[in-house]
Amino acid sequence: MTLTFAATLPDRGFDVELDVAEGRTLALLGPNGAGKSTALGLAAGTLRPHDGHVTLDGRPLVHAEAGRTRTWVPPHARQVALLAQEALLFPHLSVRQNVAFGPRSQGARRREADAAADRRLADVGLASLADRAPSTLSGGQAQRVAVARALAAEPRLLLLDEPMAALDVEVTPALRQSLKHLLAEQTTVITTHDVLDALLLADEIAVIDGGRVVERGATADVLARPRSTFAAKIAGLNLLAGTWTGDGVRTTAGEVVHGHAPGDGLAVGVPMTAVFRPAAVSVYLDEQHGSPRNTFRGTVTSLEPRGDLVRVRTGHLAADVTPQSVAELSLVPGAQVWLSVKAAEVDVYPG
Amino acid sequence: MTLTFAATLPDRGFDVELDVAEGRTLALLGPNGAGKSTALGLAAGTLRPHDGHVTLDGRPLVHAEAGRTRTWVPPHARQVALLAQEALLFPHLSVRQNVAFGPRSQGARRREADAAADRRLADVGLASLADRAPSTLSGGQAQRVAVARALAAEPRLLLLDEPMAALDVEVTPALRQSLKHLLAEQTTVITTHDVLDALLLADEIAVIDGGRVVERGATADVLARPRSTFAAKIAGLNLLAGTWTGDGVRTTAGEVVHGHAPGDGLAVGVPMTAVFRPAAVSVYLDEQHGSPRNTFRGTVTSLEPRGDLVRVRTGHLAADVTPQSVAELSLVPGAQVWLSVKAAEVDVYPG
Amino acid sequence: MTSLVPGPHRASHRPSGTVRPAGEPAVGLPRWAFVPAAVGGLLVLLPLVAMGSRVDWSSFASLITSESSLAALGLSLRTAATSTLLCLVLGIPMALVLARARFAGLDLLRSLVLVPLVLPPVVGGIALLYTFGRRGLLGSSMEVLGVQIAFSTTAVVLAQTFVALPFLVISLEGSLRTAGTRYDVVAASLGARPTTVLRRVTLPLVWPGLASGTVLSFARALGEFGATITFAGSLQGVTRTLPLEIYLQRETDPDAAVALSFLLVLVAVLVIASTRTHRRVR
């Protein structure tokens, strides 16, 4: 492992272990206040752990025991670049000088550093703004310059805290594409609220909630078979957790969900999770009876257009239906509905 | 109209006219640096126009001619609240005091102001953080407090500059839902890069690019029949502009696109736009011949997972295909492909 | 908000036993900075130590509790407090105008406001006499109104305010510029009138600068000698402040002067230490 990380910060209820292999990218997902930025701060050296250690390429960066810091490499000596959530461009330097700051600080000559800066600015599509003052940039432009500045520092470990927030649709795919290219060989931890970033950029995903890692795995696995509500929400899947009854999963609310089980021989009572896609869910105004299907009662909480379809949400489930259906059924927030899904569409697996 | 706005700022190449009717919400869309924040700043009074005027409820807020400001209502007297792109919570006040700042400044008693603040904090789901210092909030939490603070000021006109950036998937729909509710009667201008915000919150959309309004209309119309590339990109539609040839639209690149025309009697040579959904586009590795279809040659620039499908982009077009197709065709960025779409799927309209 | 450890511990790649709060931001101060800082500290502290070693501590108590010393101390504290208040009342608006208003001649005005800093205090006192004295610029018109300022306690306050005002103005102006106006803009857009913005946002945000400015001007007022003796004279209980008392003692009893200076220093350190200048801001 290039990066191994295990740290606690009792003040913030933070207790996380992570590792990232050389050249890989880990995406940290999780709700606001989960501890994503805290994890990055601990790795960058802008925060000190209460307990734990961080090592990079086998070199200990910090080691703390019960609040005593025993090893401490200061931030500038870590070769870890952190792009924070706020752009924080140095207000007294031009855009080019901002991006050249990392190379210059690491001993590059002005000419080389400026050339590197111009390359990075081109990568984020802002070569033409090189001589501007940061105060004259728009919010999204500033964020892109900050990305370029972090990349230009050529760190051993790159930490990106929501680099895509505030970018426009036109530039996001382009930047995502160049990041994909640039991060190919780069050991990176990225936090994001956009599942596309994770899908496209990350080899692995860790979901943090309430200061703990609640889920961890290869990107495709986590998004296909999420175990946490949060991962399911980002993956856009419905997820119901409960215990195995022998032929289905009983949730704490007492609903039983039938679906594909991974095999026989499961003990009754073991924790299981049922997962299904919103597109597989149908919406009715009254209860349906018939061949094997799962039916859930709910109240519509929101309607969101989603491409050609409309996503209908009830408390804990989502269904994707056509706009016509919405019109025919007169779906509005507050409407009482039955959601149903064929057992064949439901995956059930332990966890 | 409640808000009428017409202002230029030659320094920034900004020249925009807008209006918003009482109680309506206007979404400003456009690429980074288009001038969205500039427009909001001019309305809020944090910037002065070179030429032009802003009136709210018939009351002139600013009137300038050739750089001379002739009428000027200072920001605090405008009843216009601006939520900027950065949260900028007052660092010396608690979260509750931050939110209560608007009501207090407008003469409310401490108790009323605190009660109002607590209500608004509950709206954004952060009632439990009321006594925290802003420096102890996560990025997303801070942004939500800033939303609450702007709402608590109960302005005649609310200006929201990307209020949803940096929010997690879990809270975004909830906040969007409460904003929808809160903005129902509120005259609002919101800037966003997320088409869902526009779809759900805005009655009308104005697309700004390079400091000018390039498109303007009811939300549904603009997204269904975008005239600008940018609107089309956010709407997720393909758009090709050109001139009418009698049976199709000829683009500047020389391609001819066939589709539904709105009727007969169109003069050859008039500007026309062809629009079609990515889902209607098929991808082939060699050119197809046969019944009426449009075929375009292109190089794959990116592949993005999008729900159950993968969006394949070439220079100016997008196609949504199944992951299986991607695998079978070995699509990777750089691959040469032919995109084809049936004429029946293409809408053509003037503009 | 910020905390940085003293050098020796910071850059250690080797284990070390430092105890410091977890979670604190941890960015380094260059280690070499502690060397000149220590030299500077010694330059200021050694003379104090040397002075302390010469004080005749046995007679210290009786000396500083003599009637004339106590009268001078009381007068000094009263006048310095009043002048500091005046400096705040006049200086905060001046700093705001210098930092944020924009009109022709502002740069010249800024330089002129600094003049009392550079004027030898006695010359400052003469200038004040030329202005507020009986035969001064305003003196005759004020005499008509029955006001006579020179050689009264008012004159002491005026002299102290004159010399101390630039300290407040300059250090507050620097802080105002460093802080910028982003938060003020937000406050205004929430409906806060300029006065409310000033009271609830601008001043709390520049609190460290305001506090240093206040301390600087209080200290300068407390130590003021030259302008006072020239403009206000040296009458016990009326205009003879502690520095004037020290000056007089020195003519006849240099040891007593040193002891009284120690009293002055003590008072200043107590007053300054009781004002927390470093409220947490961010």
Added chain:
Amino acid sequence: MTSLVPGPHRASHRPSGTVRPAGEPAVGLPRWAFVPAAVGGLLVLLPLVAMGSRVDWSSFASLITSESSLAALGLSLRTAATSTLLCLVLGIPMALVLARARFAGLDLLRSLVLVPLVLPPVVGGIALLYTFGRRGLLGSSMEVLGVQIAFSTTAVVLAQTFVALPFLVISLEGSLRTAGTRYDVVAASLGARPTTVLRRVTLPLVWPGLASGTVLSFARALGEFGATITFAGSLQGVTRTLPLEIYLQRETDPDAAVALSFLLVLVAVLVIASTRTHRRVR
């Protein structure tokens, strides 16, 4: 970065003919602020005007170009410049340590560093004698090294540095606290060593505070009298700076003293005006 118009134009809801740059942020200064600011300005300016009205301009030129005046002026400029440099070298690290280091006794240290501000300068001079004088704390060890400070230009510089140092430290510390450390953290994470961070980020960001601090300490050094005469003595060309020359002239020719004071003020205003204290920062 910031620009605010004088009151009368700002809050006008009626048309008015103000010309001001478009695009500038426009947040108000309370209108009433201009009243105390003007009073404060007058308090400082009127005495200068009164002084100017008493100068005998016909003999002004010959007076300020006399040999002794020129020698004193030259010495003053040289020593004040040197002391300001010393203040920067010692004071910047001191301000950094006070603002950002954290160790026991820091608060006490901060109060002690202020002591030269409040000490009557003459007493400061005595304290310096007790320290660096022949029989002082360090004097004997220095004599062994063959260094004699007393009655030399070095003593003048030392006295000026002693009194001027706190000015730099206090105003810079206030600015450092106001600025916070967010940008420093970013710079460190980009690989900049603490010294690089200091040079390329911290100091440029607190430029307004550093500039005011420098101006304050230069002005204080230029006007320094009491500590110099006590510690360094007064010999033409060696230790007699312009303020000492002014005091001496005053004994025989008060008009000449006022004229020389004018020269001092002029020089200070020129030097200060040529240092731009208000670089745009944000």
Added chain:
Amino acid sequence: GPAAGGDVGTSAGTTTLTVFAAASLQHAFEQVATEFEARHEGVDVRLSLAGSADLVAQVQQGAPADVVATASTATMDRLAADNLVGAPQAFATNALQIAVPPGNPAGVETLADLTDPGLALVLCAPEVPCGAASAAVEEAAGLHLRPVSEERSVTDVLGKVTTGEADAGLVYVTDVAAAGDGVEGIAFPESSAAPTTYPVATVAGSAEPALAQEFVHLVLAAEGRATLLNLGFGAP
């Protein structure tokens, strides 16, 4: 009695007499003032003490003084020239002495010893009274002194000597006496060449001219003389 103005003036039932005196006269005038108050029921004498040049500037600017006493005739003459005071009268003289640190480390015995180039000598500047006296003595003795510093006041010269910074200085007899153990005084015959005279006068604008005149009389009378002689001053 009539108020002099501001805070300086009458408090209930008492008359205030304000005396401006050179700082070196502090002890002498305190004793005279006590005596004066004892003789004049209801009169409060207030001393304002500063350097002679300060006193002159203050009186010129209309300070509410009744009596002024300076340490040199030159300064008093400036007031007389402006008709701001009544006729000045000499009430004391003073003579120079060589002041050396305790133990006389440089072994100074005569005025001629002060020409030793290795000796750190401090004098008053010629612009101030004690400096003028030093220059006169120097000329009378036909010596050429090279001081390391020309101080602005006697106090500054004494300061250098008491701290041992200077090996010797020329100050007044009274200053040596007042400094106690801090210095040793060495009398020298050439000092008679330059006696310094202390003048006192009533201030023209005084609100209490009669009382002021009585105070001047007391200073000049035998009682005042005795006090001054006790402190080392000579008779005029």
